[in-house]
Amino acid sequence: MADFSFQDLTPNHILDAIEAAGLYPTSGLLALNSYENRVYQFLAEDQTGKSARYVAKFYRPGRWSTAAILEEHEFTADLAAAEIPVVCPLAVPIEQPQSTLFTAGGYRFALFPSVGGRALEPEQWEQLEDLGRHLGRLHQVGKAKPFQHRPMLVSADLLREHQRTLLSCPLLPESLQSAFVAILQPVVERILQINWSQYQHIRLHGDCHIGNLLWSDQGLTLVDFDDCRQGPAIQDLWMMLSGDRFQQEAQLDTLLSGYEEFCDFDPKELALIEPLRAFRIIQYMAWLAVRWSDPAFPRSFGWFAEPRYWEQQILALKEQLAAFAEPPLNLQSGL
CATH class of the missing domain: 3.30.200.70 (Phosphorylase Kinase; domain 1)
Structure with missing residues (x-):
């Protein structure tokens, strides 16, 4: 290893x-x-x-x-x-x-x-629209050529590797193993059923969450490209969505109103939001499991070893499996 x-x-x-x-x-x-x-x-x-x-x-x-x-x-x-x-x-x-x-x-x-700055505030519509413009420009550059040495965002091999890591994790409580396996398996299979090759894969930021977006008087700056990979454009957009369905659709419309000033968006990618959310849940758990031998992880993520955490993840995966059956978000702007 x-x-x-x-x-x-x-x-x-x-x-x-x-x-x-x-x-x-x-x-x-x-x-x-x-x-x-x-x-x-x-x-x-x-x-x-x-x-x-x-x-x-x-x-x-x-x-x-x-x-x-x-x-x-x-x-x-x-x-x-x-x-x-x-x-x-x-x-x-x-x-x-x-x-x-x-x-x-x-x-x-x-x-x-x-570089200094404060975290972007997604509830500020002007900031969200500006982020959309930045991501549209970023993706336009990302389309120019592919990565040669960085992997695809989602692949069968990677997902199976995460699955094996979690099922062999000694921190998974024995009393919860059956329930965890029973929900992890169908979620993995549903993600693998998607024909990922039908979507355009471009160079992405890959980890576009609030902590990697700094707002200052000079505007927005994107930081930390350590997780940049090849994948569908929606990956850099969906992590800005929160709240109920109506709220998420309004947030997405605001993002795309700025995004489409510079880059076309394929509405078919809306169907990937919940699969990508489920993949990130699985990936994050596997990341913690693999890194557990680093002393910094038990110190900072002690809850990963507690039964309550695994119970919460079983519930989260059940919610994701249910979300797969829901229709994708609608674009109120009709893009």
Whole structure:
């Protein structure tokens, strides 16, 4: 099994790595809220001698290939070239040609400018419509070419892998195993029955939730493309939807009113919202199970080992199975 640990990533190693890449911190390291990778904010002087905030992101060993990480960097560069506000890694002149990905002590890492802002507020219709415009522009760039080294968002192999992980998870209470298997199996089968190949798959942000959308006086900035993958456009839209059916349809209409200024949307993808929601529930559980050997996970996600959590997930999957039988959301605008 791949080594997912960060046990050798000490503060001294981090500072040495940053300095070797060409930045010289003038402050301590502030660990940011990231569990998949290790991310630290620090102050350093830029080339003009002015102090600025930066972020060092150390990629989890064994997760992505170097080629896949560089595709993440290339995608953000393509978006920035199209004047879409994203945070790109710095090309530090440690060597020629310049690179955005560095290695130190067996860890791969990248450096970013630190960007401030507050979380987007989905109940603010102007912000939601503006997000739609940003995503329309993002997807227009995403359509230009496919990823070569990053996987599809949903695949049979990946879903089966998640299923095996959960069924063999020692944290699943014995008393709930039968009920969990009884609901997980039909949900997985329903997702697999979908002909995913009939939908256009493009380069996506992939993890477009409120925490990755920063709003400031300068407008909206999209951050953290670590989960960018190839998939249907609706993946970057549905996580903004909440509330009852009427509320979700109004939110979706607002998003698409901005989105369609720059990119066409295929209404057939509305049928994928609930399957993608179910897939994310399964994927998140499997992610926690696989990462449980990382000491940061038991400390931060202790509820994953409690029977109550698994009871709640059984209920959530039952609700998703019922949602599959419901008709897709309607577009009030008639797109």
